[in-house]
Structures are given as structure tokens and as C-alpha cells.
Amino acid sequence: MRYGTFVSTYKIQRSKLSYNLLTPKPDPNNKKSLRPERINASLRDVYALLAPYIGVRIKDQxxxxxxxxxxxxxxxxxxxxxxxxxxxxxxxxxxxxxxxLAVFMEGLNSGLMPFGNIIGTNLPAKAAMPVVLVVLGMLGVGVTFAEPAIGALQAFGSSIDVMKAPYLFELLNNWTLPLVLMVGAGVGFAAILGTVRFIYGWSLKPLIYVSVIPLGLLSTFFWLTPDLRSILGLAWDCGAVTTGPVTVPLVLAIGIGIANSAGKGNSSLSGFGVVTLASLFPIMAVLLLTLFVYSQITPDQIIGNAAAVKDAVSSQVSVWEQTPLVEIILGVRAIVPLVLFLGFVLFVVLRSKLTNTLVTVYGLSLCVIGMCIFNIGLTYGLGAMGTQTGEGLPGAFIQTSLVASSPIFSNLVGIIVVILFAFVLGFGATLAEPALNALGLTVQKLTNGAFKKEMLMYSVAIGVAVGISLGVAKLVLDLDLATLLLPLYVTGLTLTALSSEEFVNVAWDSAGVTTGPVTVPLVLAMGLGLGKAVSATEGFGILSLASICPIIAVLTMGLLIKIQQKSKSPA
Amino acid sequence: MADRHIIYLTNVKMITCVLQNGLGEDVLEAAKNAGAQGATISYAQGTGIRDRMGLLGVTIDEQKEVLRLIVSDDQADRVFEAIYLAGRLDTPGKGIMYVSNLENVATHIPQGVLDAVSE
Known part of the structure; x- marks a missing residue:
């Protein structure tokens, strides 16, 4: 028996108190006196309330x-x-x-989500469907800016070598705003299409074919154009970056609200599919933007400009471009437009009110503060950590100046060690992702237990692990991304054609769900560091491989279950 | 048709416990250790104290877990105390609980249990 239990058992003192003494008595002179008064918490109560509140949230992160x-x-x-x-x-x-992250997530739940829920339930009743869809599309842009991981893309832009990948450099340094806007437009379009899909109950399969096949064709074109080839990694990675902790719940809250009010929200599958589309359309958007940039400027011009800028920048760095101001500006810029937009829709379009203004304001401030702190951590914590490991990794198999005893292993063994490292990293990071647990539970319910939660979690985790290993192998062995991605997507599409609708929904969504705000920057930074150390053209592409592999893994698992059930049923 | 027989259970109480979201599991475990057979768990929204505390209200989750446990007279006090301690209801914002008397409770009672009682 625990001593604590012993002590507390014997310390209970029982006494009685009439509740009549605690409730307000009617006062004929004051009509309002019956309404319970505001509570003034003592300092001790404040501590007792705050400690678990903060503790739980920090513990999660x-x-x-x-x-x-x-x-x-x-x-x-x-x-x-x-x-x-x-x-x-x-x-x-x-x-x-x-x-x-802890501050930001709490802000998201108490500040942004109420907005989303109110708009989702009220907007369809008060506005015509086209207006609703336009709002939804614009929201896609807003949430993309607010996504914590999107900052990672911008933060790592300067590490690109302009000589090797001029267009990639140009996009990440001079076109960051249009880049994020286009990604946002992709998400917005996905949100619209996903919601229309809820309402009319379309199957996800044709939508996947219609989006993936043009993507494949466009990517092939990029692959065949030497100047553009280096963009593919970034473009395909964008899909994984966008579907994070802000986009998914907010877009879903509004999408499901709209579908419910259209009377078609009851299908067990509603809610699925948006994530899939939101990870496919941004890829298309980035590719299109690149085509535009390609038509505007030649590689020589970019290199010339970059050299000129480099000379100018080295002379003076303004206070606004230094830590922590730059992170704070980024944080404010990420959240404020989204809040203004949501506020506009709520107060001007809907002429509605917030249920608890104080709490919402508190939540929104937390969002901004959390985002600023996270941005600082992104640069000095996750980014630095990933870059270091990435730079150090080649020491396992080749001679580098960073690792004293390099090469630690012989070439082949070293590469195997690095790939194993990537595999374990992907597996662990995915299993730790809370969103995956939630998805697993939903799937278990949907399939009446045929697809166990653990089975989904492990197949997704193995998929991500294989994907990250492939991505690292791509960098180390200097493989070509397109030659890896295209066959994988062909496999994915073939499996999709063979699978039932439920599994298609779950599988394609699982990829977007697994790439959270911790994994994305870490893997991106690691890829870029590793790419630099082995002097590959660019270090993108790991995330895109980590997106398609879990899709294949889950679809395969689904098919296996189907075959198993069939072989059982005739007997 | 075989004879149908209803056994009315007497001396039954129900403990209802409204807890902040996430505390249910610990409380249920403590209640089981104190002899409770099980519980019906439902999820609910709470209102009241949250709105009266101003900004501090955010520390109290709107989502509540409601545990309903059916216990015997003998068990009631023990389970009640176990829940109170495990849920730390003496700290602010955790939850509230109450006991109510139940009349005429009926359910399936295994033959083995009936035999054991009648001996």
C-alpha cells in the first residue's frame, strides 16, 4: 500500500453543510440579486487551476x-x-x-476553432452556396499562412545554391509570398472541391485520378526540362507541408458544417478526402507558378540578380531582419490575416456575435504569441537540429571535415546505417503523432473493427519510414526524385482502382495527417543539410516520398484484409 | 413458454460524477478498486462556473465526462470517497459528484450468484 494512500485515507474529515446556506436569497429591493455572482478566485485557486491546465498542454508537446x-x-x-x-x-x-506549440495549439482550440464552428453552422443558412464556397476557398489561403510548418519552407530558402538550381532559389527567395499564396489557393480549391464532394456524395476515386494524372504529366514535363527538374522536390513536398494542425481541423469544421446544413453530412465518410485533395492541389499550384516564373526570367538573370543581392545584403542587415523581430513579424503575419478574414465573415457577412469574446480574444492572442515563439524555436531548435544531423550523416560513409573519424563505416555499411537511421526516425515520429491515433480510432469504427487501430498506425508508420528512407537514399545515392515518385504513384493509383471506397478515403488521408509541425521542419532541415553535405542539387523530396508510401502501405493492408475475409467467408 | 422471473434488486445507489474531460479514466480505476462493477460514461458540455470566472475560465474544459456507477448501499460511501480522492475534487475546477437512491433495479443475475446468495 502506498504511504500517500494510507495518509490520505486516514485524514478524511467529514462534515455537513446545507446547500441552502450557499445559494442566494431573494431580495425584494434588488431584482438581479438571484443571478450567481462572478467568482473571485484566490491565489491558491488560481494556482490549482493553472497548474494542471498548463501541465497537460506542455506534456503533450x-x-x-x-x-x-x-x-x-x-x-x-x-x-x-x-x-x-x-x-x-x-x-x-x-x-x-x-x-x-503548446501555446499555439491552445490558442487554436480556444480562439480559432470557435470561429470555424460558428461560421460552418451559420454561413450556409445565411448566404448562397457560391458565396459559401468562395469564403471557403479564401479560408484555404488564410489557413495556409497560419500553418506553423509553412514557415519552415521559407526559412530554408537561403540554403539553396543558386548555381545548381536557379529556379528553386528564385522561388524560395524572391517569390515566397506568391509561392505561399499559390499553395494556399491550392488548399482553398481543395476545400471547395472537398465540400462539394460531401454535399453530392461523390466518390473520392475519380477525384484522385483527375488530380494525380495531370500532376504526373506536368511533373514528367518538368523532369524533361533540365532547368525545372530541381523544382519537383519542393513542389511535391508542399503537399505534405500544408496539411497540418491548423488547416485540417478548421477546413473540416467548416466543410462538415456546410455538408450538414445541406443535409448530406451523415455519411460515415464525410470529413475524409479534403486532406487528400489539400495535399494534391498545392503541388499543382507550385508547378504552375514555376511555369510562370520560367516564362518570366531566365536562369542567367536569376544568377545575376542573386549575386547583386548578395553584395547588397552583406553590407547591411537591418534590425527588422534579426532575431527575434523577424520571427515575431512572421508570426503576426501568419495569424492576423486569417483572423481578420474570419472576423470579416463572422461580423460583416453573417452579422453574428461571438459567444464569449474574452476567451476568443485570449485564444487569438495565444495563437499569435505561440506562433512567434514557435518560429524562434523553428530556426534555433528544430531547424538547427535537423541541419546538424543531416550534415553529420554523410560522415558514416564518406570522408567529411565535420566528422573527425569519418568515414566511420565502409561505404556500403555506412549507407545502410544512414538508411536504417532514417527508417527508425520515420517510424518513431509517425507513431508519436497524435493525429494518427485519432485517425486510427475513426477507421476502426468505420470498418467495424476489421481494420484495427494498431494495424493502421503501424502500416502508416512503416509507410512513412520507408518513404523517409527512400528520400534519404535518394540524396545519398543521388537518385532522381521523379523516377522514384512516378512508379510509386502509378502503384498507388492501381491499388486505388482495386480498393473499396472506405480504404481509398482512409489511405489517401493518412498521408496528410501524419506530417505534423514537429516532423516536417525536422525532416526538411535534415534533408537540406544532408543534401548540402553530399553536394546534391537540393534536399527536398523526402516528405513527398513520405506521403505516397503510407498510401500504398494502407491500401495494401486493406486489400490483404479483403482477401483474408473472402477466403474465410465461403467456408 | 417458460416462466419469466424478475428479481428486484434493493439497496442500490447510483453515484453520478461529472468530471473535467480526461479525468474519467483515473477515477474509474479508483472506483473499481473500491468495488464498483463498472460505469456508464457519457460526454457532455458544462456551463456555469466557466463563465463566472472571467479569463480564468479557460482553464476549465467545457467538455465533461459523466460517470454513472451503480453500487450497493454498503459500497456507496467507500466508492464515493475513492472517487473524491482520485478525482481530487477538493481542488477547484475538477468536477462534482452526487449519490442518489435507486428503486427497483433489475438486470440479469447469473444463476451462480443467486445460488451463492441463497446458501
Whole structure:
């Protein structure tokens, strides 16, 4: 028996108190006196309320960040024998990530989500369907800006070598705003199409074919054009970046609200599909934007401009471009437009009110503050950590200046070690993702237990692990992304044609769900660091492979279950 | 047709416990250790205290878990206390619980249990 239990058992004192003494008595002089008064909490009560409130939220993020960071750090120190650089800054950065995410997620739940829910339920009743869809599309742009991981794309832009990939450099340095806008437009279009799909109950399969086949053709064109080939990695990675903790719940809340009011929201599958489309259309949008840039400017001009800018920048860096101001500006810029837009829809279009203004304002402030802290952590924590490990990884198989005892292993063994490292990283990071657990539960319910939660989680995790390993292998062995992606997507499409609607929905959504705000920056930074160290053209593409592989894994698992059930049923 | 027989259980109480979302599991475990057979769990929205606390109200989750446990007279106090302690209801914002008397409870009672009682 625990001593604590013993003590508390014997310390209970029982006494009685009449509730009559606590309730207000009618006062003939004051009509309002019966209404319960505002509570003034004592300092002790405030502590008792705040401690678990903060504790639970920090704990959630600790669980997401610490195991990953430990794994990376231990691998770097003990396997690569490459001491962690600037360990203090790195730790502070990770602390910033944890606190930033905790604050941001709480802000999302108490600030942004009420907006989404109110708009979702009220908008369809008060506005015509085209207006509703336009609002939804614009929302797609807003949520993309607010997505924490999108900052990672912008943050790593400067690491691109302009000589090797001029268009990639141009896009990530001078076209960041149009880039994010186009990605947002892709998400917005996906939100519209996904909602229309809810309303009319369309099957997801044809939508997948219609989106993936042009994507494949366009990508083939890019692949055949030498100047554009380096863009493919970025474009396909964008799909994974966009479907994060802001986009998915907000778009779903509004989409499902609309579908419900149209009377078609009851299907067990409503809610699925938006994530899939939101991870496909941005790819298309980025490719189209690149085509536009391609028609505007030649590689030589870009290289010329970059050289000119470099000279200008090195002379002066303004205060606004230094930490922490730049992160704060980025954070404010990410959230405020979305809030203004949601506010406009709610107050001007709907002429509605918020149920609890104080709490909403509090939540929105938390969003902004959290985003700013997270941005700082992104640069100094996750980004730095991923870059370091990425740069150190080649030390396992080739001679590098960073790792003293490199090459640690012979060429082949070293590459296997690196790929194994990537596999475990992908597997662990995916299993730790809370969104996957939720998806697993939904799927288990949908399929009446035929598809167990654990089965989904493990097949997605193995898929991501294989994807990240492939991505790392691509960088290390200098494979071509398109020659990996295209066959995988062909396989995915073939399996889609063979599978039933439920599994198609689940499988294609599972990819978007798994890439959260911790995994994305870490993997992106690692890819870029690794790419730099092995002097590959660019380090993108890992995430895109980590998106298609789980789709194939889940579809295969679904087909296996189907075959199993068939072989059982005749007997 | 075989004879149908209803056994009316007496001396039954129900403990209802409204808890902040996420606390249910610990409480249920403690209640089971104190002898409760099981519980019916439902999810509900709470209102009241949250709105009267101003900004501090955000620390109290709107989502509530409602546990309903059917216990015998003998068990009632023990389970009640176990829940109170496990749920730490003496700290603010955790939840509320109450006991009510139940009349005429009926359910399937296994023959083995009936035999054991009549001996």
C-alpha cells in the first residue's frame, strides 16, 4: 500500500453543510440579486487551476518533441561521433518549440476553432452556396499562412545554391509570398472541391485520378526540362507541408458544417478526402507558378540578380531582419490575416456575435504569441537540429571535415546505417503523432473493427519510414526524385482502382495527417543539410516520398484484409 | 413458454460524477478498486462556473465526462470517497459528484450468484 494512500485515507474529515446556506436569497429591493455572482478566485485557486491546465498542454508537446530530439542527438553523438554544436542554443530552441506549440495549439482550440464552428453552422443558412464556397476557398489561403510548418519552407530558402538550381532559389527567395499564396489557393480549391464532394456524395476515386494524372504529366514535363527538374522536390513536398494542425481541423469544421446544413453530412465518410485533395492541389499550384516564373526570367538573370543581392545584403542587415523581430513579424503575419478574414465573415457577412469574446480574444492572442515563439524555436531548435544531423550523416560513409573519424563505416555499411537511421526516425515520429491515433480510432469504427487501430498506425508508420528512407537514399545515392515518385504513384493509383471506397478515403488521408509541425521542419532541415553535405542539387523530396508510401502501405493492408475475409467467408 | 422471473434488486445507489474531460479514466480505476462493477460514461458540455470566472475560465474544459456507477448501499460511501480522492475534487475546477437512491433495479443475475446468495 502506498504511504500517500494510507495518509490520505486516514485524514478524511467529514462534515455537513446545507446547500441552502450557499445559494442566494431573494431580495425584494434588488431584482438581479438571484443571478450567481462572478467568482473571485484566490491565489491558491488560481494556482490549482493553472497548474494542471498548463501541465497537460506542455506534456503533450514534450511527448512529441523530446523522444525525436533525443534520438537525433544520441545518434549524432554516439554513432556519428559528431558533437552537438551550440548545445545550449539548441536546447533553448527546442524549449521554444515545445512552449510555442503548446501555446499555439491552445490558442487554436480556444480562439480559432470557435470561429470555424460558428461560421460552418451559420454561413450556409445565411448566404448562397457560391458565396459559401468562395469564403471557403479564401479560408484555404488564410489557413495556409497560419500553418506553423509553412514557415519552415521559407526559412530554408537561403540554403539553396543558386548555381545548381536557379529556379528553386528564385522561388524560395524572391517569390515566397506568391509561392505561399499559390499553395494556399491550392488548399482553398481543395476545400471547395472537398465540400462539394460531401454535399453530392461523390466518390473520392475519380477525384484522385483527375488530380494525380495531370500532376504526373506536368511533373514528367518538368523532369524533361533540365532547368525545372530541381523544382519537383519542393513542389511535391508542399503537399505534405500544408496539411497540418491548423488547416485540417478548421477546413473540416467548416466543410462538415456546410455538408450538414445541406443535409448530406451523415455519411460515415464525410470529413475524409479534403486532406487528400489539400495535399494534391498545392503541388499543382507550385508547378504552375514555376511555369510562370520560367516564362518570366531566365536562369542567367536569376544568377545575376542573386549575386547583386548578395553584395547588397552583406553590407547591411537591418534590425527588422534579426532575431527575434523577424520571427515575431512572421508570426503576426501568419495569424492576423486569417483572423481578420474570419472576423470579416463572422461580423460583416453573417452579422453574428461571438459567444464569449474574452476567451476568443485570449485564444487569438495565444495563437499569435505561440506562433512567434514557435518560429524562434523553428530556426534555433528544430531547424538547427535537423541541419546538424543531416550534415553529420554523410560522415558514416564518406570522408567529411565535420566528422573527425569519418568515414566511420565502409561505404556500403555506412549507407545502410544512414538508411536504417532514417527508417527508425520515420517510424518513431509517425507513431508519436497524435493525429494518427485519432485517425486510427475513426477507421476502426468505420470498418467495424476489421481494420484495427494498431494495424493502421503501424502500416502508416512503416509507410512513412520507408518513404523517409527512400528520400534519404535518394540524396545519398543521388537518385532522381521523379523516377522514384512516378512508379510509386502509378502503384498507388492501381491499388486505388482495386480498393473499396472506405480504404481509398482512409489511405489517401493518412498521408496528410501524419506530417505534423514537429516532423516536417525536422525532416526538411535534415534533408537540406544532408543534401548540402553530399553536394546534391537540393534536399527536398523526402516528405513527398513520405506521403505516397503510407498510401500504398494502407491500401495494401486493406486489400490483404479483403482477401483474408473472402477466403474465410465461403467456408 | 417458460416462466419469466424478475428479481428486484434493493439497496442500490447510483453515484453520478461529472468530471473535467480526461479525468474519467483515473477515477474509474479508483472506483473499481473500491468495488464498483463498472460505469456508464457519457460526454457532455458544462456551463456555469466557466463563465463566472472571467479569463480564468479557460482553464476549465467545457467538455465533461459523466460517470454513472451503480453500487450497493454498503459500497456507496467507500466508492464515493475513492472517487473524491482520485478525482481530487477538493481542488477547484475538477468536477462534482452526487449519490442518489435507486428503486427497483433489475438486470440479469447469473444463476451462480443467486445460488451463492441463497446458501
Amino acid at each position: 514534450l511527448q512529441a518533441v523530446v523522444p525525436l530530439a533525443l534520438y537525433l542527438g544520441l545518434f549524432q553523438v554516439f554513432v556519428l561521433d559528431y558533437p552537438i554544436q551550440e548545445a545550449t542554443v539548441l536546447c533553448l530552441g527546442l524549449v521554444a518549440v515545445i512552449i510555442g
